[in-house]
Amino acid sequence: SQTIHQWPATLVQPVGSPLSLECTVEGTSNPNLYWYRQAAGRGLQLLFYSVGIGQISSEVPQNLSASRPQDRQFILSSKKLLLSDSGFYLCAWRSILAARYEQYFGPGTRLTVT
């Protein structure tokens, strides 16, 4: 069966510090991968999605970036965090054989920027 991992589970970082969140998927090949953010009291916001290694599409211009160095690895990064980057970061995957919006989410990383 397929499993998605995210780490760390929680993170507290000062403003201006760098960020690296990692997501890996097991049990599937060539998945579509997604990074979402869910801010407190707000809805789900798609940040990046990837249909293959090195292929990243950005939905929202901001100080975050994403990379997909391996088929089942998706990384979210920032060089300098802002207070507004606080939120619940979720990685998701989808099988290319599945319905378009049948996405499976990881446990999330709760980021607090202080």
Added chain:
Amino acid sequence: DAKTTQPPSMDCAEGRAANLPCNHSTISGNEYVYWYRQIHSQGPQYIIHGLKNNETNEMASLIITEDRKSSTLILPHATLRDTAVYYCIALNSGGSNYKLTFGKGTLLTVNP
């Protein structure tokens, strides 16, 4: 994507069926109805989706009315672990958009 309307909250007794309604009166012919849920402090969880036929999987059943203007998600034997916010979304199957967006959903509380 069509707008969906759900009650803000519902209660259900443990072991009973939970029937969660969703109105999507402006849904178009190529829009699917998807259901997700989010347990507190966890990532969202895909439950089920359908176009016009009723669907069932190991988690739930989805009943879509013949005119497709509304649907009901049924959890046949609710447990305390089913307490969550349930989201009903109508999404176009075509195009290049993969973006999931949730509305306010229904907070289902399963009581012992």
